[in-house]
Amino acid sequence: MATAGGVIPAEVPARHELAQQYAGLYATLQSWALPSDATGELPAEVFTALRESGVLGAAISIEHGGLGGDARLTNRLIEQVAAADPAVAIILFQHYAVSARIEEWGTPAQKARYLPRLASGEWLAASAWSESGAAADKRNLSTKAARTAGGWVLDGAKAFTTGAGLAHLYLVLAQSSEPAGAATTYGSDGQTFYLIESDNPGLVADTGMDLVGMRASATGFVDLRSCRVDDSAVLGPVGEAVRIISGVRESGATLGAVSLGIAEAARSLALAHARRRGLAGEQAVAYRLVDLASKVAAARALVDSAGRRDSADPGTLTLHSKLVASQTCEDVVQEALRLLGSAGFLREHPLNKLARDARAVGLMGPVNDLCRRLVSTQWAD
Known part of the structure; x- marks a missing residue:
């Protein structure tokens, strides 16, 4: 399917009216790329075009309102969006990454609550893994998750979170127990993923990070201040986030x-x-x-x-x-x-x-x- 901005991947099912929506997104990105870079802010028009484009559901199953695509589709869409504005492509990549993790590891209740909203563009997802004091391999996290009756309390600070302030759902990596075994190459045991919604009063997003590149990617900080969640927020097995992290690479995205x-x-x-x-x-x-x-x-x-x-x-x-x-x-x-x-x-x-x-x-x-x-x-x- 050809558009004014590029070619929609053949993997997109014909039943989706994606070509016209995608063409609109591409044109909007091209018109705003340089002004966005100068200000370091993603214009509301671009964010709206992204949410209405139909591409946010590419990594989500048809059952939950998405395109049912795999890494072939998401890689191609990310490439074409990056050709117009790389900063928006990074936001899209992180949205796909969280969506795919919920598809793979989410409970039926988590899938029913989050995936339709992420597929429709009603919600945007972001990953909050990195920390200023932690190494790139995420072994030394200062963000802690303490067990409470029926839930968890998270405290810490995340840096370089793409989509901070724009996202409605954050996938947060925290140390939920002391590591018991040898360190892995990426992450460590005793780490857990949590799905935290942006309206949680214990989560504060700050987009004040002034980047050299990807300036319009809304990359910033996420502070967790006595952030309370119940057990339904846990994604995957408690203490075994490294299994989920390793699976990200296996997907091909x-x-x-x-x-x-x-x-x-x-x-x-x-x-x-x-x-x-x-x-x-x-x-x-x-x-x-x-x-x-x-x-x-x-x-x-x-x-x-x-x-x-x-x-x-x-x-x-x-x-x-x-x-x-x-x-x-x-x-x-x-x-x-x-x-x-x-x-x-x-x-x-x-x-x-x-x-x-x-x-x-x-x-x-x-x-x-x-x-x-x-x-x-x-x-x-």
């Missing part, structure tokens, strides 16, 4: 899709510049443009492979897809800037925004060095 969208946008900008200057037919320029297209195509093939889970070890394939796509993205953006010459020195040129956003993906969880460690630990004796 990858932040490499965001990098891929950024790389495609940079390639398109370089080609448009060459055409305006009458250089696209010059062999030296044309060959460099071909190389850019080849790099993007190779990264796309790996991201698609991860989405299809084309491996006996899909988790490792997903990690490779993030590493390769994010590094390729930074290379493509820098080469596109070199092709622009002096025009690339203009602060307001879209490629400079893409360069900042490209770098940001490598620093998002799991950060690239943690991806390397997760892969390399398989080779240890």
